[in-house]
Amino acid sequence: MISLQAKNQLTAxxxxxxxxxxxxxxxxxxxxRAAAQEVQTPDIWITVLLGGCVSLVAGVIHVKLSQQYPxxxxxxxxxxxxxxxxxxxxxxxxxxxxxxxxxxxARTVAEVAGFFLLxxxxxxxxxxxxxxxxxxxxxxxxxxxxxxFEIIFPLTIILFLLVIFMSVGIFELNNLRPVLGSxxxxxxxGIKTTALAFTAAEIMxxxxxxxxxxxxxIKVVLVGVGIPTLFYxxxxxxxxxGLSIEVAQTYTWPTISLIQSFEITGLIFERxxxxxxxxxxxxxxxxxxxxxxxxxxxxxxxxxxxxxxMIYLLIPFIYIVAMMPxxxxxxxxxxxxxxxxxxILFGLFPLLLLIGSWVKExxxxxxx
Amino acid sequence: MKLSNNYKxxxxxxxxxxxxxxxxxxxxxxxxxLGLILGVAVDLEEEKGQEGENVITLTNQLxxxxxxxxxxxxxxxxxxxxxxxxxxxxxxxxxxxxxLLEIEEILLAHHVKVLVIGEELASTTSxxxxxxxxIREHEIRQSCQIFIAKERAxxxxxxxxxxxxxxxxxxxxxxxxxxxxxILMPIHLSKLNRKIQSDASFLLQNVISxxxxxxxxxxxxxxxxTKKLQGLLNKEEVEGVNWITGEGKGGLVKSYVEKKxxxxxxxxxxxxxNIQPRVNGNDISFxxxxxxxxxxxxxxxxxxxxxxxxxxxxxxxxxIEEEVQKLVKSVSEKTQQEYQVDVLGFGESLRIEYPKxxxxxxxxxDKTFSEVPIxxxxxxxxxxxxxxxxx
Numbered sequence: 001m002i003s004l005q006a007k008n009q010l011t012a013x014x015x016x017x018x019x020x021x022x023x024x025x026x027x028x029x030x031x032x033r034a035a036a037q038e039v040q041t042p043d044i045w046i047t048v049l050l051g052g053c054v055s056l057v058a059g060v061i062h063v064k065l066s067q068q069y070p071x072x073x074x075x076x077x078x079x080x081x082x083x084x085x086x087x088x089x090x091x092x093x094x095x096x097x098x099x100x101x102x103x104x105x106a107r108t109v110a111e112v113a114g115f116f117l118l119x120x121x122x123x124x125x126x127x128x129x130x131x132x133x134x135x136x137x138x139x140x141x142x143x144x145x146x147x148x149f150e151i152i153f154p155l156t157i158i159l160f161l162l163v164i165f166m167s168v169g170i171f172e173l174n175n176l177r178p179v180l181g182s183x184x185x186x187x188x189x190g191i192k193t194t195a196l197a198f199t200a201a202e203i204m205x206x207x208x209x210x211x212x213x214x215x216x217x218i219k220v221v222l223v224g225v226g227i228p229t230l231f232y233x234x235x236x237x238x239x240x241x242g243l244s245i246e247v248a249q250t251y252t253w254p255t256i257s258l259i260q261s262f263e264i265t266g267l268i269f270e271r272x273x274x275x276x277x278x279x280x281x282x283x284x285x286x287x288x289x290x291x292x293x294x295x296x297x298x299x300x301x302x303x304x305x306x307x308x309x310m311i312y313l314l315i316p317f318i319y320i321v322a323m324m325p326x327x328x329x330x331x332x333x334x335x336x337x338x339x340x341x342x343x344i345l346f347g348l349f350p351l352l353l354l355i356g357s358w359v360k361e362x363x364x365x366x367x368x
Numbered sequence: 369m370k371l372s373n374n375y376k377x378x379x380x381x382x383x384x385x386x387x388x389x390x391x392x393x394x395x396x397x398x399x400x401x402l403g404l405i406l407g408v409a410v411d412l413e414e415e416k417g418q419e420g421e422n423v424i425t426l427t428n429q430l431x432x433x434x435x436x437x438x439x440x441x442x443x444x445x446x447x448x449x450x451x452x453x454x455x456x457x458x459x460x461x462x463x464x465x466x467x468l469l470e471i472e473e474i475l476l477a478h479h480v481k482v483l484v485i486g487e488e489l490a491s492t493t494s495x496x497x498x499x500x501x502x503i504r505e506h507e508i509r510q511s512c513q514i515f516i517a518k519e520r521a522x523x524x525x526x527x528x529x530x531x532x533x534x535x536x537x538x539x540x541x542x543x544x545x546x547x548x549x550x551i552l553m554p555i556h557l558s559k560l561n562r563k564i565q566s567d568a569s570f571l572l573q574n575v576i577s578x579x580x581x582x583x584x585x586x587x588x589x590x591x592x593x594t595k596k597l598q599g600l601l602n603k604e605e606v607e608g609v610n611w612i613t614g615e616g617k618g619g620l621v622k623s624y625v626e627k628k629x630x631x632x633x634x635x636x637x638x639x640x641x642n643i644q645p646r647v648n649g650n651d652i653s654f655x656x657x658x659x660x661x662x663x664x665x666x667x668x669x670x671x672x673x674x675x676x677x678x679x680x681x682x683x684x685x686x687x688i689e690e691e692v693q694k695l696v697k698s699v700s701e702k703t704q705q706e707y708q709v710d711v712l713g714f715g716e717s718l719r720i721e722y723p724k725x726x727x728x729x730x731x732x733x734d735k736t737f738s739e740v741p742i743x744x745x746x747x748x749x750x751x752x753x754x755x756x757x758x759x
Binding site for chain 2: 116170174177178181182242243244246247249250257260261262263271
């Protein structure tokens, strides 16, 4: 069984960066469409804000739970809490979730890159290098991951804001009006969809155990969910403002279509979609590696073996799952299923576990 | 030692092997072999296909190696800076691929600047159908501009000047919208898509071919339901459109101090409009506030008026306001009575100000619109009179 060595620890800011990078994923390109289809009014930005709040609450629950067992991650303390069999079963579910998630991210990159950038390159040829680099990164544990993410993070912020605010020329405030014209109901209806894009706080069940100062974890969640919420908010506002709610529903990748809708002459570059794709691929890579890592960590705890062989063991499974969706509809469907799975696995269970652990604690105290 | 040798081999062999895969740009194409499409013209043919389907002619305008050094004197400049390739098919994609039967270049649509649609096609086929390919195809950017050609679209993409690329010229010409209110605000693909998706009626800029050279001439009115061309607006009516929507940025208005005196040209520096819907029970009406600032740009007889006197200026302003009233009324009456479609953004303002009312009327909005009363208030301010003041 692996032991937590000093070098395997994360500072609070590193954890926040990992959480941010993990949260920002496929949603940058698809959230405006998914939310617009559900809400149908220009108010989807409110939905995004509310979705962020839901995610925040989930994150706090995860942290509270993890803080009950300092230095232990979900795979370890779940067995303490509900017993060996049930705990292992829960661990297996979580492992399957992270594995499927990393496969989903990898496949989405292959689809988008294959469509927009590498016309004619077969899916496997995009998937394999992507997975190989991920493998190389997570081989040496959580710290290199954190360090890479610290490089990706500022790049993402600068490039993303630059590219998205370029579209200000086609931005029309009227597309975002009226506010709450059809009442609050459509907005609430959409939370289900936007919260899907935010199902990210679950990674905290693994990360808190790595933290130097786990007591700061609540702050980490605030920052790590707050920044992506802001990003998604900007994305949705600019896409709806630039394209309108009707059109945002019809484009498969509305954010790319937004960037394709204008050209800026006079700068060195006229077109900016490749910048958007660069940061997007980096973000997907981040989500891919960290969920890949979480899955292999889970396996190593389950079988009480080192993490490294587990990484290699997982690779073929990720590849197989990634190749399962036959077309783009099935890929989106897989994403939805993952989201619902996450609701139950990380919305319902941790809450029950948290209550359970409080009850257990309470009993201890009365006994004494 | 042995271990390190093994290690070296372990690293060495994969690195050599990886060279095979790292040659980069496997599917690279030399730029000379590419046929960059700059503009596309779509026309409907009169003859039907074998199964009675519509036959469409697609004209792709390709850049040639002369496009980039257009204007440089020397040998070979006699060759045109562009090359038009026309091919027919029952669908646009089919027609594009059919053109591969006759050219050697690899077609690349990343740089399509303009899309010209023939009047014949626009009035018989839904624009949504025609544009589907252009929106769906990821190579074509959503920033390309759309025009309607009176007569044949492919004629627009032709010119007698060898050094000019018609597509580029057309894309540039819309920039004059800032200085001439007879040109509509440029409409790019994603903006047009918005009108189409929301079933709103809309206008598109018209282009004509005048003695072999392209020229802007009015606009086409599209019905939001059928998405077909329904009628035309002339240049003056386009001016009215720009006044009502406030999308205009500059232009001129001809005015007088007294009727039948020598004209004074008012140069528009800013145009603003505010469409205010009024809902009273079931009655909908609109108030349009139009404001403009500008200067006296030209005066036929320098002695005829004294611009330094405020009374004269107010008189001129009133005359300009009257002139603008005429422009906006003629176009609003034409769209309400003759075409019965709302292309002026009145529905949009109702949607924003009264979302509940809009939900009720949006289904038959064009019909409702044709009967609503509209009140125009024009307010013009002359700020200065250039460098020629006191007589």
